[in-house]
Amino acid sequence: MTVHFQKGQEGYGRPREGSETERRGRDAHSHVGKEVQELCLIIQSVGERREDGATVVEFGKLFERYVTISNKVVGLLLRARRQGLVAFEGEMLWQGRDDRVRIALLPCRGARW
Helix, strand or coil, X not given: CCCCCCCCCCCCCCCCCCCHHHXXXXXXXXXXXXXXXXXXXXXXXXXXXXXXXXXXXXXXXXHHHHCCXXXXXXXXXXXXXXXXXXXXXCCCCCCCCCCCXXXXXCCCCCCCC
């Protein structure tokens, strides 16, 4: 029997509990979380530490360093910004045009970097 949820109902827009779709979603979420953490570690290693505790790197430098690891650097930066881990000016970053935009790795309690 298939259950159909209505918009606004609990469970709407979610995979069925215990389903293969739910498992794949959890796995993907975990994988992306690890990639964001790796990105933050790279920012820390190539950036410069400011007095306020933030570590800052220019997008061009980060792109050159990270692109050898993954071509998803912009998407990961956007996700990290939504999570409050990094800050930068603008809505989107473009290679070449935004190479001088400074990306700040924000200090946060409990961070593993």
